[in-house]
Amino acid sequence: MGYKARFRVWRGDDADGDLHDYTVEVNEGEVVLDVIHRLQATQAPDLAVRWNCKAGKCGSCSAEINGRPRLLCMTRMSTFTEAEIVTVTPMRTFPVIRDLVTDVSYNYQKAREVPAFRPPEDLAPGEYRMQQIDVQRSQEFRKCIECFLCQNTCHVVRDHEDNKTNFSGPRFLMRIAELDMHPLDTHDNRAQEAKEDHGLGFCNITKCCTEVCPEHIKITDNALIPLKERVADRSYDPLMRLFRKPKK
CATH class of the missing domain: 1.10.1060.10 (Alpha-helical ferredoxin)
Known part of the structure; x- marks a missing residue:
C-alpha cells in the first residue's frame, strides 16, 4: 500500500538556499532515493542529486537524512513513520554545488x-x-x-x-x-x-x-x-x- 509522505529537501547552492516542502507518493519497499527520483519526475525536475549504482556500492548518493549522514539508496522508507517529515540535506562538511550535490x-x-x-x-x-x-x-x-x-x-x-x-x-x-x-x-x-x-x-x-x-x-x-x-x-x-x- 502506498501513502503520501512529507519531504523537506534542501534547495540552493553554496551562496544561498533553503528547505522546500513537498508531498510525494511512496510505495512499499522503496528507499529514499526512489522518492527523490519521483520528486524529480513529478514536481522538481531541476533538483540536483548525485547517484550511480543504487545498490550501496558506488558511494555517490551520500547525503544527510534527518540530520544523519546516510546513503539515499540504502535508507528504506519503512524506517520512518507515515506521519514523519523526512528531511534531506547535502553533506554539511563539503561545499554545496547545487541542491544535494556537494564538492568532495x-x-x-x-x-x-x-x-x-x-x-x-x-x-x-x-x-x-x-x-x-x-x-x-x-x-x-x-x-x-x-x-x-x-x-x-x-x-x-x-x-x-x-x-x-x-x-x-x-x-x-x-x-x-x-x-x-x-x-x-x-x-x-x-x-x-x-x-x-x-x-x-x-x-x-x-x-x-x-x-x-x-x-x-x-x-x-x-x-x-x-x-x-x-x-x-x-x-x-x-x-x-x-x-x-x-x-x-
Whole structure:
C-alpha cells in the first residue's frame, strides 16, 4: 500500500538556499532515493542529486537524512513513520554545488597525498606472498566505497574548516593504517607521516566515523587506534627509541 509522505529537501547552492516542502507518493519497499527520483519526475525536475549504482556500492548518493549522514539508496522508507517529515540535506562538511550535490574534491586531494603501496624491489608481480591473517586484516579496509560519510561526520573537519589543511580524515588515515600493516610495503615511515603530515593527533577516537560507515568497517577500533598506538610506540617509548638507535 502506498501513502503520501512529507519531504523537506534542501534547495540552493553554496551562496544561498533553503528547505522546500513537498508531498510525494511512496510505495512499499522503496528507499529514499526512489522518492527523490519521483520528486524529480513529478514536481522538481531541476533538483540536483548525485547517484550511480543504487545498490550501496558506488558511494555517490551520500547525503544527510534527518540530520544523519546516510546513503539515499540504502535508507528504506519503512524506517520512518507515515506521519514523519523526512528531511534531506547535502553533506554539511563539503561545499554545496547545487541542491544535494556537494564538492568532495577535498577527499581526492587528500588521497593524492598518501604515498602509494611500495612493494619490495626484488619481487615481481605474481610473486607476492602474505599470511592469510594479513590478507584478512586488509580486506576489511578494502570494503570502503568512498562515500565519504565518515569524512562528513568527523567533527574535526565538520566543525573546523581550517583543520582541512592539516587533517586527512578517517578515510585516508585508515588507508595509511592499512598500508602500514601491510607486510610487503617497504615505505617504512607511514606512521610518522600520519602524525606529522596527515593530522592523526587531531583524531580523538569518538567513533562517529565507524557509526555512519555503510560497510560496517570498524575504522576506529581496527585502523585508527592501532595506528595511534604504533605512533606512540615509535615516537615516545624509550625502549623503542633505544632499539632504533644505530649501532656504533
